[in-house]
Amino acid sequence: MMLETATDTGKERFKTREMSLIGQAPAKELDVRMETRDLSVRYGQVKAVKSVSVPVYNKMVTALIGPSGCGKTTFLRALNRMHDLTRGAVITGKVLLDGNDIYHPKVNPVTIRRRIGMVFQKPTPFPTMSIFNNVVAGLRLVGIKDKKFLNEVCEKALTSAALFDEVKDRLSSPGGSLSGGQQQRLSIARALAIEPEVLLMDEPTSSLDPQSSARIEDLIHELKENYAIVIVTHNLQQAGRVSDYTGFFYLGELIEFGETEKIFTNPVNRKTEEYLTGKFG
């Protein structure tokens, strides 16, 4: 399916479109947490994302796939205003969180980023901070001092990120002392500690060994009970394993979007099919 330029509004649009796509009513009531409307991003004159309209459902994993350079990262970063500090990045269109435009001039980007967490492609622990301080950085550094509370949050976040048992005896050693896979789970724990509502992950396993990748995939499965998750991956198997919905990007456009199973078994667009069968990308 080609998502034509959106003119209608609201959650209903996606629901009806979804139904027509699948050919039957969705099993679960779909709860749209976020959506983009005609979202475009350009760097100077280069258009990296072209008029993308897509929903992000609550308690679902949405995978974004597509060949490298097709604008997946650019799109993802637009969802929590990470482009605000990128020189030359210009964003048009709308990004709605629970129906409210996150780019509205009155909206504080800091608040948005606390509600929409992000995990980057490369693990990014704060090198000089201890593991504990890394995890609770988003709380401690905005003035939350209650040690007991921070301890609880730290343990909970590390447990959610499946890292607690490995580091519980050395919470005071620096974050940089962990292995790559552990550092990525630390980055996830740090994102979870501020209890966001949406979690964005940009190829979170691309720099990890298969074992660590598998752990993170398991983690995504557990996390989706409580979050809306968007994961960028160019590992198709991974997209198939972890996601409920999949969007296929090509040259900055969202070519096709729908239930993962549907997209993988019976894509509508020829480009999608070519990509999924390994003809390019």
Next chain:
Amino acid sequence: MIAIEERVSLKRRNLWGRFMVMLLVLSTLIVMIPLLIIIGYVIINGIGALNWEFFTEELGSPARAIQGRPTGLVHTIIGTLVVDTMALIIAAPVGLGAGILLSEYPDHRLNPPLRIINDTLNGMPAILKGLLAFSIIVKPMGTFSGLAGGVALAFVMIPIIARATESALMSIPWSIREAGLAIGLPRWRVVLSTVMPAARTGLVTGFLIAFARAAGEAAPLMFTSFGNNYLPRHWTGMIFGPVDTLPQRLYSLAISPYREWHTMGWAAGIVLMVFVIGLFITARLMTRGRRY
């Protein structure tokens, strides 16, 4: 055929390469020789005056030196430390702030003018900075003072600290900042709590280099901290009264008509040199251990 030609040209390139390396070694030596001559000359001429009293006695009148009574530069060494430290206390926050703005807020409206001002200040002759301190501190206070000297040297330190801070912060990967933003920290908090701690070695190195550069300046101190043959009676005299400092004392001793004082001037040169070289070496060693 081609193979042989390649081999010949490879040989020629090897020779050429070796010749260039030799040129590099030679120019290194040419750079080092004046340094060694200065160090050697200062030590030979000054070592005679470097005794215990040099570090424990005040200078007093020329008669002391001429009559062989105990005399020294303890007040100069203390004065130097006090004035330079005051300068650093004034310059560190200002330079740090400027460096942060230069590195972290490239789109800030004040960024371009600040860069120009900082470069200009960096290139401005130190004696003019002394003149500035003279007119804003000495004139209103009606007296030469350590504080005025500190302000003059702060003007020397500020642009150096600002530049060092900027480059130390820029050496921290951008991803660290984004990680901070992504957990909902405001921009200033990201800089303060994630970027600056990661860059702390570079920041301290900048302070040391600025300190060492300012410690060698004589001109801006001549009409600010002025000089003093004695320790002030009360420690506040170090801030609000005229204070002796090594570079300025070195100059006064050197232009004095007394041979004994000339030797003491050389000895002051040794102390200043050890102090400054020590600071630079410390800065160097710290940079080597940097993680970023």
